[in-house]
Amino acid sequence: MSLPPVLPAKQLVVQKFGGSSVADAAGVKRVAKRVVDYHEAGHEVVVVVSAMGDTTDELLDLAAEITDSAPAREMDMLLSAGERMSMALLAMAINKLGHKAQSFTGSQAGMITDGTHGKARIIDVDPHRIRTSLDKGNIAIVAGFQGMSRESQDITTLGRGGSDTTAVALAAALEADVCEIYTDVDGVYTADPRVVPSARKIETISSEEMLELAASGAKILHLRCVEYARRFGVPLHVRSSFSHNEGTWVLPSPEDKFTISEGVALEQPIISGVAHDRSEAKVTVVGVPDIPGKAAAIFQVIAKANSNIDMIVQNVSTFGRGKTDISFTLPIVEGANALNALKASQDEIGFEDIEYNAEIGKLSLIGAGMRSHPGVSATFFKALSDAGINIDMISTSEIRISVVTRADLLDAAVRAIHTAFDLDVDTQATVYGGTGR
Amino acid sequence: MSLPPVLPAKQLVVQKFGGSSVADAAGVKRVAKRVVDYHEAGHEVVVVVSAMGDTTDELLDLAAEITDSAPAREMDMLLSAGERMSMALLAMAINKLGHKAQSFTGSQAGMITDGTHGKARIIDVDPHRIRTSLDKGNIAIVAGFQGMSRESQDITTLGRGGSDTTAVALAAALEADVCEIYTDVDGVYTADPRVVPSARKIETISSEEMLELAASGAKILHLRCVEYARRFGVPLHVRSSFSHNEGTWVLPSPEDKFTISEGVALEQPIISGVAHDRSEAKVTVVGVPDIPGKAAAIFQVIAKANSNIDMIVQNVSTFGRGKTDISFTLPIVEGANALNALKASQDEIGFEDIEYNAEIGKLSLIGAGMRSHPGVSATFFKALSDAGINIDMISTSEIRISVVTRADLLDAAVRAIHTAFDLDVDTQATVYGGTGR
Numbered sequence: 001m002s003l004p005p006v007l008p009a010k011q012l013v014v015q016k017f018g019g020s021s022v023a024d025a026a027g028v029k030r031v032a033k034r035v036v037d038y039h040e041a042g043h044e045v046v047v048v049v050s051a052m053g054d055t056t057d058e059l060l061d062l063a064a065e066i067t068d069s070a071p072a073r074e075m076d077m078l079l080s081a082g083e084r085m086s087m088a089l090l091a092m093a094i095n096k097l098g099h100k101a102q103s104f105t106g107s108q109a110g111m112i113t114d115g116t117h118g119k120a121r122i123i124d125v126d127p128h129r130i131r132t133s134l135d136k137g138n139i140a141i142v143a144g145f146q147g148m149s150r151e152s153q154d155i156t157t158l159g160r161g162g163s164d165t166t167a168v169a170l171a172a173a174l175e176a177d178v179c180e181i182y183t184d185v186d187g188v189y190t191a192d193p194r195v196v197p198s199a200r201k202i203e204t205i206s207s208e209e210m211l212e213l214a215a216s217g218a219k220i221l222h223l224r225c226v227e228y229a230r231r232f233g234v235p236l237h238v239r240s241s242f243s244h245n246e247g248t249w250v251l252p253s254p255e256d257k258f259t260i261s262e263g264v265a266l267e268q269p270i271i272s273g274v275a276h277d278r279s280e281a282k283v284t285v286v287g288v289p290d291i292p293g294k295a296a297a298i299f300q301v302i303a304k305a306n307s308n309i310d311m312i313v314q315n316v317s318t319f320g321r322g323k324t325d326i327s328f329t330l331p332i333v334e335g336a337n338a339l340n341a342l343k344a345s346q347d348e349i350g351f352e353d354i355e356y357n358a359e360i361g362k363l364s365l366i367g368a369g370m371r372s373h374p375g376v377s378a379t380f381f382k383a384l385s386d387a388g389i390n391i392d393m394i395s396t397s398e399i400r401i402s403v404v405t406r407a408d409l410l411d412a413a414v415r416a417i418h419t420a421f422d423l424d425v426d427t428q429a430t431v432y433g434g435t436g437r
Numbered sequence: 438m439s440l441p442p443v444l445p446a447k448q449l450v451v452q453k454f455g456g457s458s459v460a461d462a463a464g465v466k467r468v469a470k471r472v473v474d475y476h477e478a479g480h481e482v483v484v485v486v487s488a489m490g491d492t493t494d495e496l497l498d499l500a501a502e503i504t505d506s507a508p509a510r511e512m513d514m515l516l517s518a519g520e521r522m523s524m525a526l527l528a529m530a531i532n533k534l535g536h537k538a539q540s541f542t543g544s545q546a547g548m549i550t551d552g553t554h555g556k557a558r559i560i561d562v563d564p565h566r567i568r569t570s571l572d573k574g575n576i577a578i579v580a581g582f583q584g585m586s587r588e589s590q591d592i593t594t595l596g597r598g599g600s601d602t603t604a605v606a607l608a609a610a611l612e613a614d615v616c617e618i619y620t621d622v623d624g625v626y627t628a629d630p631r632v633v634p635s636a637r638k639i640e641t642i643s644s645e646e647m648l649e650l651a652a653s654g655a656k657i658l659h660l661r662c663v664e665y666a667r668r669f670g671v672p673l674h675v676r677s678s679f680s681h682n683e684g685t686w687v688l689p690s691p692e693d694k695f696t697i698s699e700g701v702a703l704e705q706p707i708i709s710g711v712a713h714d715r716s717e718a719k720v721t722v723v724g725v726p727d728i729p730g731k732a733a734a735i736f737q738v739i740a741k742a743n744s745n746i747d748m749i750v751q752n753v754s755t756f757g758r759g760k761t762d763i764s765f766t767l768p769i770v771e772g773a774n775a776l777n778a779l780k781a782s783q784d785e786i787g788f789e790d791i792e793y794n795a796e797i798g799k800l801s802l803i804g805a806g807m808r809s810h811p812g813v814s815a816t817f818f819k820a821l822s823d824a825g826i827n828i829d830m831i832s833t834s835e836i837r838i839s840v841v842t843r844a845d846l847l848d849a850a851v852r853a854i855h856t857a858f859d860l861d862v863d864t865q866a867t868v869y870g871g872t873g874r
Binding site for chain 2: 093
């Protein structure tokens with residue numbers, strides 16, 4: 001089997017495999033084979049694994065049979081058993097193929113976190129045991145998703161996106177040449193292929209753009225992992241565990257000295273892709289007194305309820321009655337909490353009513369090139385208008401335009417924008433197939 | 438619910454529950470209730486748990502799907518996940534009952550071992566995190582069966598009897614007042630009740646006698662745990678997790694200052710009980726040259742094959758041909774290995790043949806009182822003779838007589854000896870019921 005032409009010289013590679021890749025013994029063996037291929041090609045390999053397939057759900061079910069209010073410390077202890085199994089089995093499978101492997105828990109791998117059980121933050125990485133294991137010719141397997149609290153020395157878990165973040169943090173600490181994130185799709189697409197069948201795979205994207213894509217609802221990489229990779233300059237390669245095709249390279253910055261391979265140039269297309277998100281709801285606070293401090297008071301109430309606000313729109317006060325409406329979006333799961341907090345402060349703030357709408361969708365267009373291409377927003381809004389789609393809210397950043405629409409119009413909106421910016425695979429065939437990969 | 442009258446004042450109790458006690462959520466909750474009862478009575482409680490029910494077998498099955506030669510280090514990493522689950526769930530269940538609990542892995546609990554994966558030996562116990570947790574009012578839950586290698590800092594498992602040994606080692610290090618071993622029977626019996634229905638529960642037994650019982654095939658406590666308890670003077674209480682009845686107290690020595698309760702006197706019966714064992718086979722090396730050094734050569738061969746010899750008999754050289762036969766017993770599982778080693782050295786040692794017989798049984802009578810009662814062996818051998826049972830091999834210690842018989846006669850032999858020494862529950866009714874418990 002020939003390796004992809006990605007790593008020509010001896011390199012240090014961190015490879016992350018998710019739970020679906022190691023769901024059963026056959027999956028573990030398939031991952032082992034892939035890891036060993038790299039090792040045989042002369043590379044140093046660190047593998048980060050998640051818990052096997054349904055293990056985490058089974059453990060959560062067991063806990064739910066015991067209690068509806070498990071202490072977070074004990075939940076972390078329970079859940080961290082999952083990676084322990086998958087990583088030991090993977091080490092065995094690699095050994096069976098004639099290569100040496102050692103598995104390490106999060107704490108053994110030096111993943112030092114704060115003490116926030118269930119969503120701990122990495123505060124230090126001391127990978128000296130991993131480095132020593134590699135120096136002895138081992139493939140090192142590390143449990144994703146878990147670490148150890150510096151203060152209490154208790155086991156912690158990193159929460160959502162935790163295993164990807166483990167991989168990136170280790171890659172940064174070990175100064176790895178690349179962090180490969182294996183998944184069940186073959187890369188990052190210009191839009192969700194389930195919504196836009198003509199979406200094409202992105203070959204390279206800056207981590208800045210990937211950050212906006214992830215923040216705008218693209219599920220393939222967790223925001224946190226991309227942030228970490230960007231901050232520490234770790235090149236990510238998102239690819240499929242079921243093929244040897246190149247995936248998508250997420251590159252920290254154009255100045256990055258890392259050269260992927262001769263075939264891939266760091267050309268910057270104007271637009272990277274279209275993301276969408278159905279997980280948010282819109283709250284409108286009606287009849288807010290149009291005097292200074294009222295908007296601040298509203299957002300203080302929301303912040304105290306621990307809700308994360310995304311987009312905000314304050315309507316112009318047109319009624320000549322000294323009142324205005326303020327709308328914002330927030331995750332649906334935090335909706336009830338935020339509404340209760342607002343209602344409790346209605347008299348104090350003096351607004352008239354609250355409206356809540358979960359039937360909305362958010363569409364975002366991302367591209368670093370829009371900085372220098374002023375025509376982007378014109379094309380964007382004309383495409384939506386031509387498709388007969390009403391816009392409810394708008395927010396922009398330097399490299400992103402986001403709009404909120406009715407939920408039932410979201411898919412049509414995504415397709416309209418994807419086509420308007422020539423992202424469809426048909427119109428891009430020469431670019432897509434250009435490098436012959 | 439009233440507690441048994443065992444622990445009148447505030448004491449430090451180590452309680453060990455096996456895998457069958459925490460086989461499912463209901464079991465975990467039942468154990469939690471029992472633990473909390475002790476805590477509510479004002480005692481400090483440390484709980485040692487094994488992996489849940491079939492967890493270990495399931496993990497072994499998974500490993501077998503991957504490889505037939507798993508590295509021992511990785512097997513330990515895999516298996517140690519089992520206790521992690523049971524202990525976290527138990528901590529949650531205790532929390533649900535309104536008490537604080539914290540779970541600790543073997544390494545967190547300070548179980549320092551050598552580096553022999555799969556059957557590590559405890560070389561140090563540093564329970565300062567457990568002590569701190571108790572001082573904060575917690576119930577401390579500790580993973581049985583596992584520790585950390587001092588040299589490599591790798592996870593180790595203690596092998597057979599490991600969880601009991603964890604409990605005793607922690608009890609010793611914490612200077613606990615008692616180590617309770619919970620099991621599915623209500624104590625140690627004078628013989629296996631499945632063989633001798635009239636067997637009775639032993640109220641107290643010295644750890645010296647318990648050691649001989651365990652070494653002679655009694656399954657209830659592992660030799661290793663009893664050895665540890667004896668060496669460090671830890672009083673054991675073997676009892677049922679399904680009742681609050683007193684079980685069997687295993688007491689380190691008559692000088693031990695520990696007073697169980699007023700009702701139990703440290704009277705020493707002549708005989709403690711009868712143990713039997715079907716796990717051994719008999720090997721006879723036929724026609725060994727009757728010259729010095731030949732027996733030593735044979736046992737060196739066996740030792741090199743890592744087999745543990747139990748009983749040895751050298752027959753008298755009666756044939757006037759300068760040859761003798763040497764018989765010994767060893768575990769059946771080590772039989773093939775030992776036979777191969779012997780055959781390979783046949784020419785060098787110069788014996789004529791090897792006979793192998795797995796259809797044997799070993800019966801042992803144990804009692805510290807036999808030291809001062811010379812009539813014991815006479816009664817013993819007469820009883821076997823009256824029952825028409827031929828004796829194949831004999832070995833004795835100060836407080837034990839063991840014989841090997843045909844396997845199909847073993848049960849009858851056990852019953853004959855049990856009756857001959859007045860151990861049957863009918864003849865002992867006054868003693869058994871004497872204290873009213």
